[in-house]
Amino acid sequence: MSIETTLGKVLLVGAGPGPVDLMTVRAFRAVESAQALLYDALCSEEAIALAPPGCVRTQTGKRAGKPSMKQDEINRLMLRLARRGLNVVRLKGGDPSIFGRVGEEAAFLNRFGVETEIVPGVTAACAAAAQFGFPLTHRGNARRVVFTTARVEDGAMAGDWRIGGDSEATVAVHMGAEAAPTLAQALMAQGRAASTSVAAVENAGASHARLTETTLANLAVAPLRTEGGPLLIVIGEVAALATTPSSHCADRRVFA
Template sequence: MTGKVFLIGAGPGDPDLLTVKALRLIESADVVVYDRLVSPEIMALVPAGTRRISVGKEAGNHSVPQERINALLVELAREGLTVARLKGGDPLIFGRGSEEAEELAAARVSYAYVPGITSAQGAAASTGVPLTHRGLATGVRYVTGHRAEDGALDLDWASLANPDTTLVVYMGAGNIAEIAARLIAHGLPYDTPVLAVASATTPRERRTASTLAQIAADIAASPMPAPVLFMIGRTAGLYATAGLPLPSAKGPHLRIVAANG
């Protein structure tokens, strides 16, 4: 019999932010196929005897090409295995979940999506910076700051330079100088607040508060380890008053077990 692949959002890193369904599938899967951005705290929840396969990718270094990952998921399912495909954040937001689903569907392999808290939501909660706020931002947009094979950033800069919107840039650390310059050139004020957040919600979280004109210099002077998220807009200016501390390491995670009888 053919198995099934679950395309699971592992969230931004804090294991307490996993959904109940995601945790159940992680604990019951035959094999876990995981990305580089899945935190060690999440991986610690995988049972000791479960097979693990790392398919991590980073900019300029795809240790396992996407085509091979697609084929691997099909192969594992055809062995009759239940596969937990773990992705940082949400599988349908810059996670290539739909690309893998297309391959599974073409091979007639059963699959299902399990949503996760995306990095933008995790960073917002961790830092206290809202993605929308009455009088400051009437909307939020998620964009990628990196193109495949280092292609040109052909984004709609005119529409992105909207002062009434919070702009969240994923994977933009390497191109933040160009991103900032383009936004300023298309009318976004140079003093627009920017908050860069690395490894959001984990004990390794780092933050840099800056402005659109200064953020590239600040990141160059004090590089932040990936993954880095940039929150750009007037809402980012609320960070100074949010007062939320950096996350700290936590003890063992609780399990709720129903008593018999």
């Protein structure tokens, strides 16, 4: 006699930039009730620790430039766990809808009849701006925000960067440390002023976050120095408004 198992549900959850007090209440509760937790490399230990005893915990990697579990492996693992009837939480740093492959994962699971729910999170650009006191939009000089990644192919930036030349656009670049000089050159070639302000924030949202302030001209000739943490590069006049970090963060400003 076969015993039917009710399919579990998969929650695709944004963990925010790291500290649990920057998680949404819904995200917090999702992790607390997880029976299986699949978490990315950028998720903080304190966020992972919210999972209850007995929860199946699996580190899935997904750190840029480093070995990680392949996306199809992650998809199959979520499906297997859901077919066991478990409440599965797929925990991603930042917001799952911003470079988190949430669309691919939801589409895969939905094809097999698995219900999914997306729980948003604070993305790195919002965390960096809040922590260092600058807006992403600002009346008079920043009317739009571009979220992007940066990839170099054959010595040039991949993709169309014309929008980056818009002087009223704030460009928030995820995973762009290695491509930073080539990116700066590409934006200037599209007409962005060499004097445009740049704020590079490492470990945005964390108490050990580090801000480097520079310009496009300097960025084009000098690679950014990092301490190995995730780096967000904000390009635009709003970056010039960066201030002393908020009280929960040590003053770690660098000028380049």
